[in-house]
Amino acid sequence: MDASKLVAIDVHTHAECSCRQPYDEEYARPYDEAAEKYFKFNYRPTIPETVAYYRERNIGLVMFTVDTEVSTGRIRISNEEVAEAAQENSDIMMAFASIDPHRGVMGVREARRLINDYGIKGFKFHPALQEFQPNDRMAYRLYEVIQDAGLPALFHSGHSGIGTGMRGGGGLKLHYSNPMYLDEVAADFPDMPIIIAHPSWPWQDEALSVCLHKPQVYIDLSGWSPRYFPPQLVQYANTQLRHKMLFGTDFPLITPERWMKDFEDAGFKDAVKPLILKENAVKLFGLTDRSQEGGTP
Template sequence: MKVEDLVAIDIHTHAEVSCRQEPDPYWTPFEEAAGKYFKVGKRPTIAETIAHYRKHKIGLVMFTVDTEAEIGNRRIANDEIADAARDNADMMIAFASIDPHKGRLGAREAEDLIKGGIVKGFKFHPTCQGFYPNDRMAYQLYEVIAHYKMPAIFHTGHSGIGTGMRGGGGMRLKYSQPIHVDDVAVDFPDMTIILAHPSWPWTDEALSMALHKPNVYIDLSGWMPKYFPPQIVQYANSQLRTKMLFGSDFPLIPPERWLAQFTEVGFKPEVHDLIMKQNAMRVLGLAA
């Protein structure tokens, strides 16, 4: 990344529409429910997403979510996102998503992607993937990630996926209670762990973990800043000033809207650049 040319780095953006494969109709009801919850319509392609971020001079970390085992929809290939990152290396980084239910084959895929030199981290969504993060089933995948010192993002808290659907679309919120990631932080102390979102209704658990574990960070995606629980702003301004990361959850929340509101909700001016860019540079290995 040419970080000097970027106003911010968004560490949480989704690839939702492939440029290489047709959308899977099995995902449609989940997409429609999430769109209603977040008040968004048609999703952009990967190429359109990159163009949007380039226009606003914002760097991005992009990933898909592999939910083939729990939901049953075909994922966007990690290779497609890696190829896009290779072609836009000045402002984009690729993370991969591999469902832990894929076991050793998933661990092999992770190692192959890392050795390809483009993938720089991993994304997990316990609710959509149907597993507790501290389930030993996932540890063979974590071992690969930790061996190569890659960061991993874990969705935490409420999920817009399944919201409003009958039975929540089968999605179980319990899997994304952040305290289940605490065991992972203990067992893999050299793996950087990012707790995605303000983790509501378990916000204080996430804050405690980020205070307690040097390898645990929090990204502020999925919520517009004016809706943040007050303790998020309190700790971002003080003890966790170097542990908070800008993330939008695009295309559900546009990054430019998030950044405009971010300056108006009580974050001190001296932490703005830390949250918008500097902390991400350190997590992503971009800092000098």
């Protein structure tokens, strides 16, 4: 991926519709309908349609599925389908895998295979949906594989739009997504980059503290329109954490057009905007940006 050819890099997009398996009506429909109501959207593209959408806009993307088979019974889109799409569109797309830590040794084997055979570039976790605290030692075997491969791990944090409004919140327990659990993970795995996904309401200050304290921790700004970001998040993005904030949308729940339009007037400094939109991701992922070659350090 030559980042110099891209307008931005979206580090948080979802594989919504598989081209290889039918839609899981029984277990997916209730959660999807609740999410559509919460986020006010009803567009669910296939993986190739998402790639085409981003290619048309000249925006790089990181895509992943979410493995919730153990907790919700929902059949996941295979990590292989996402990875193969990234291989076919490597100029614009990277694939993260999602493996529920409850899969144990089989999950560890899957992670190794995806890294070795498919070139997976990172891993996505959703503690509330997968029902685990990130600092649970059950997950450490997976983290060891990820750290040994030099790859990042991305964790959902804060409130979950998934399950909001459903009876009992769809069974999700929000405390699993408190970003303070990631402080222990970051201390125990200092060579594994960690991305805290979303403004972490109602624990925004905890997320900022962990990100400030642990050098390998980043925050992606997905899942919210920037016009609603907590003021302290914008403050730190403009100052001490300006090199650790990443552009993300949560597509298709939020589109890059809407996010970037609202970003312009959300109080971010002009000097910081390029860092968030692309430059911080270029550094995190070790990408090539030829527009920076020969420039001022």
